[in-house]
Amino acid sequence: MRFSVFSHSFGYLAHAAGVTLALSLAGIALGFVIGMAVCVARLSGKPWPERLGAAYVSVFRGVPLLVLLLFIYYFLATVGLDVPALVAAIGGLSLSSGAYQAEILRGALNAVPRGQGEAAVALGYGAVDRWRRILLPQAVRISVPPLINEFILLIKASSLVSVVGIAELTRVSMNIASMTYRPLEAYLAGGFFYLVINLTLAGLGSLAERRLARGA
Amino acid sequence: MDWDVLIRYAPSLGRGFLVTIACWASGCALGLALGFAVALAAGARSLALRAVLRVYVEILRGTPFLMQLFILYAGGPAVGLRLSATEAGILGLGLYSSAYFSEIFRAGFAAVPRGQVEAAMSVGMAPWDILARVRLPNALVAATPPIVNTLIVMSKETVVLSIITVPELMYQMQTMAAETFTAFDAIFAMAVFYWCLVEVVSRLGRRVEQRATAFLASRA
Amino acid sequence: MQDIEGFRVSRRTALKWSLAGLAATGLAGGLRSAAADTLADIKKRGELVVATEMQFPPFDISDNGVYKGVDRELIDAVAKELGVKVSYLDLPWTSVLPGLEAKKFDLVIAPVTITKERMKRYAFSVPIADATASLMKRADDKTITKPEDLAGKTVGGQKGTAQVAQFKEFAAKLPKPVEVKEYVDNNQSYADLAAGRIDAAINSLPNLAYAASQRPEAFALVLPPFGQPTYFSWVARPDDQSLIEAVNAAIVKLDGDGTMAKIQTTWFGQPTALPTTVPEPKI
Numbered sequence: 041m042r043f044s045v046f047s048h049s050f051g052y053l054a055h056a057a058g059v060t061l062a063l064s065l066a067g068i069a070l071g072f073v074i075g076m077a078v079c080v081a082r083l084s085g086k087p088w089p090e091r092l093g094a095a096y097v098s099v100f101r102g103v104p105l106l107v108l109l110l111f112i113y114y115f116l117a118t119v120g121l122d123v124p125a126l127v128a129a130i131g132g133l134s135l136s137s138g139a140y141q142a143e144i145l146r147g148a149l150n151a152v153p154r155g156q157g158e159a160a161v162a163l164g165y166g167a168v169d170r171w172r173r174i175l176l177p178q179a180v181r182i183s184v185p186p187l188i189n190e191f192i193l194l195i196k197a198s199s200l201v202s203v204v205g206i207a208e209l210t211r212v213s214m215n216i217a218s219m220t221y222r223p224l225e226a227y228l229a230g231g232f233f234y235l236v237i238n239l240t241l242a243g244l245g246s247l248a249e250r251r252l253a254r255g256a
Numbered sequence: 257m258d259w260d261v262l263i264r265y266a267p268s269l270g271r272g273f274l275v276t277i278a279c280w281a282s283g284c285a286l287g288l289a290l291g292f293a294v295a296l297a298a299g300a301r302s303l304a305l306r307a308v309l310r311v312y313v314e315i316l317r318g319t320p321f322l323m324q325l326f327i328l329y330a331g332g333p334a335v336g337l338r339l340s341a342t343e344a345g346i347l348g349l350g351l352y353s354s355a356y357f358s359e360i361f362r363a364g365f366a367a368v369p370r371g372q373v374e375a376a377m378s379v380g381m382a383p384w385d386i387l388a389r390v391r392l393p394n395a396l397v398a399a400t401p402p403i404v405n406t407l408i409v410m411s412k413e414t415v416v417l418s419i420i421t422v423p424e425l426m427y428q429m430q431t432m433a434a435e436t437f438t439a440f441d442a443i444f445a446m447a448v449f450y451w452c453l454v455e456v457v458s459r460l461g462r463r464v465e466q467r468a469t470a471f472l473a474s475r476a
Numbered sequence: 477m478q479d480i481e482g483f484r485v486s487r488r489t490a491l492k493w494s495l496a497g498l499a500a501t502g503l504a505g506g507l508r509s510a511a512a513d514t515l516a517d518i519k520k521r522g523e524l525v526v527a528t529e530m531q532f533p534p535f536d537i538s539d540n541g542v543y544k545g546v547d548r549e550l551i552d553a554v555a556k557e558l559g560v561k562v563s564y565l566d567l568p569w570t571s572v573l574p575g576l577e578a579k580k581f582d583l584v585i586a587p588v589t590i591t592k593e594r595m596k597r598y599a600f601s602v603p604i605a606d607a608t609a610s611l612m613k614r615a616d617d618k619t620i621t622k623p624e625d626l627a628g629k630t631v632g633g634q635k636g637t638a639q640v641a642q643f644k645e646f647a648a649k650l651p652k653p654v655e656v657k658e659y660v661d662n663n664q665s666y667a668d669l670a671a672g673r674i675d676a677a678i679n680s681l682p683n684l685a686y687a688a689s690q691r692p693e694a695f696a697l698v699l700p701p702f703g704q705p706t707y708f709s710w711v712a713r714p715d716d717q718s719l720i721e722a723v724n725a726a727i728v729k730l731d732g733d734g735t736m737a738k739i740q741t742t743w744f745g746q747p748t749a750l751p752t753t754v755p756e757p758k759i
C-alpha cells in the first residue's frame with residue numbers, strides 16, 4: 041500500500057468527483073422531468089400516450105447507457121448532427137434515468153390508495169388538480185427511497201460519460217492506476233470519493249423522507 | 257455495418273451472451289438470497305448487528321461495482337482469497353446486488369400493513385407462519401417492480417466482468433473490435449443483445465407482479 | 477390488460493427504430509467517401525485534434541490531468557512541422573474508432589500495431605516506436621531468467637495485439653504448453669502479475685521496460701525480446717491520404733534531425749532506429 045498515490049492525486053480526484061456530481065445532478069433533475077412526463081403519459085388512460093410512454097421505457101431502459109452515449113455523440117455526428125460532449129453526456133444520463141424514474145413514479149402512484157383519486161373526483165377536483173394536489177405529492181413521498189437509490193446508481197453510471205471525453209471520477213482513477221502501476225490504491229482512493237458523495241446523498245434522502253412523513 | 261465481421265464473430269458473441277446470462281443469473285440469485293437475509297437481520301434487536309449491516313449496505317451501494325470487483329479480484333490474494341475470474345465475478349455481483357436487494361426487501365417489509373401482522377398474531381399464528389404467509393407475500397408485491405429494475409441494472413453491470421477476463425459479451429465485443437478495428441458494429445450488436453435481455457426480464461417481472469397481486473386479491 | 481397491450485406495441489416500435497438505426501449506419505458508411513480534405517481543414521483551423529487513451533505509459537500518461545509521454549512529445553513536434561497547434565482528447569478505446577469515424581478528431585495517436593485485418597479499414601502512419609514483443613515477471617521470481625523458462629507457465633497480455641500473437645507463435649515451439657490469458661487492457665495483466673495469477677506479462681519492450689523501471693521492487697524484464705521486429709503506428713481515416721502523408725513526412729524529418737532520438741532517450745533510456753516506410757503487416 042502506497043499512500044503517496046492518494047496525496048499526489050488528491051486534487052485531481054476531487055476535481056473529477058465534482059464533475060461526476062455535477063453531471064449526475066443535471067441528469068437526475070432532467071431525468072425527473074422526463075420520468076414524470078412519461079409516467080403521466082403511461083397512466084393517462086389514453087391509448088397513444090400510453091403506448092409512447094411504454095415504448096420510451098422499453099427503449100431507454102433496455103439500451104445500455106454506454107450504447108446510448110456512443111449513439112448520441114458519435115453516431116449522430118456521422119449522419120450530420122454534431123452534439124457537443126457536455127450535451128451528449130447530460131442528455132444520455134437524463135434520457136436513461138428518465139426511464140427508470142418513470143417506473144419508480146408509476147410504482148408509487150399505483151401504491152396511492154385508489155379511494156383517494158376517486159374521492160378527489162367526487163369532491164369535484166379537475167384532472168390537473170387531482171394530479172397536482174392529491175396524486176403526485178403522495179407519489180413523490182412514497183418514491184423518495186427508490187429515487188435516492190436511482191440517484192446513487194446514476195452517480196455510478198455516470199462513469200460511462202468518459203466515452204465522450206469527459207474526465208470523471210472513474211476515468212481519473214483508472215488514469216492514476218495506469219500511471220502509478222498501483223491500481224488497488226487508485227481504486228480505493230476513487231471508491232472513497234464515491235462513498236463520500238453517496239453517503240451524503242443517502243443522508244439527505246433520509247432527512248427528506250422524515251420531513252415528508254411529518255408533513256403527511 | 258460490416259455484416260461479414262458480425263457473422264464471423266457471431267459464435268463468440270453468442271457464447272459471450274450465454275456467459276453474461278449465466279453470471280448475471282447466478283450473481284443475482286446470490287444477491288437476492290444475501291439481500292433477503294440482510295433485510296431480515298436488519299430487523300434484529302441487536303444494535304451492533306444493525307450497525308454492521310448498515311455499513312455493509314452503505315459501502316456496497318456507495319461505491320462502483322468496477323472498483324469493488326477489482327479490489328476483490330486483485331486485492332483478494334493478498335488476504336488469502338484466491339478466486340478465478342468467473343468466481344470473483346459472480347461473488348462480486350452477488351455482494352454488490354445484495355446491498356440493493358436488501359434495501360428493497362426492507363422497504364417491502366415496512367410496507368406490510370401493521371394491522372395484518374397484528375391480526376395474524378392475535379389468531380395465534382407462529383412467527384414463521386406470519387413471515388411466510390403474511391409478511392412475505394405482501395412484501396413481495398411491493399418489492400417486485402424495484403426488484404425487476406435492479407435486475408435490469410445488474411444485467412448491464414455485468415459488462416464490468418470483462419476487465420477481469422470473464423469471457424462475457426463485452427469481452428467478446430472488445431475482442432472483435434480489437435481484432436478487426438470495426439467501429440460501430442460492436443455497439444449495435446450490444447444494443448440488440450441487451451435490449452432483448454431487458455425485455456424478457458421486464459416481461460417476466462410484470463407476470464410475477466400480476467400473479468402476486470392476484471394471489472393477494474384471492475385471499476382478501 | 478392495457479399494460480400488456482402497451483408492451484406489445486412498444487416492442488414493435490422499438491424494433492422498427494433499431495432497424496432504422498442499422499440501415500442508417502450502412503448509409504453513413506456509404507456516404508463517407510465524399511469527405512473533404514482533412515489536412516486543408518486542419519491548416520485552416522490552425523489546430524490538429526488528436527485522441528488517445530491516456531493509460532499506456534510511457535506513450536500516454538495523464539499525470540494529474542497533464543498529458544505526458546512519447547506520443548505527446550512526438551505529436552507536438554509533428555504539429556510544429558505542420559505549423560498548427562494540437563489539442564488532445566483522452567478516450568476509452570471503445571470510443572476511439574467511433575470518434576475517428578464521426579470526425580470528432582483528426583488522428584488517433586494511440587500506438588497500435590498494423591495487422592492485415594486492421595489495414596482493411598484504416599490508414600496507418602510510418603512507425604513511431606519499436607513494439608517488439610517482450611516479457612515481464614515478478615521481481616522476486618527466480619525460476620524465470622529467459623523467455624524459454626515460461627514453458628508450462630501462465631502468461632497474460634492484451635487481446636488482439638501483435639505481441640500476444642507473436643508470443644503464441646514462440647510458445648508453440650516450447651517443450652511444455654503455455655497458458656495464455658488475454659485481457660481487454662494491459663493494466664489488468666500487470667495487476668494479475670503482481671497478484672500472482674500469471675507468471676509473466678507480454679507487451680512491447682518499451683512499455684514493459686518503463687513499467688519495470690517505475691516499480692523495480694515488483695517487476696523485472698525477461699530478456700531478450702522475441703519474435704520478429706514489430707512497430708507501433710498512429711491511425712487515420714482511410715480516405716485522409718494527404719493528412720497521413722504530411723504526418724509521415726514530419727515523422728521522417730524528426731527521425732533525421734535527431735528530435736526522435738531525443739524523445740526516445742528521455743522515455744526509453746536509449747535511441748532506437750525505426751523504418752521510414754509503412755511496414756507490411758505479417759499477421
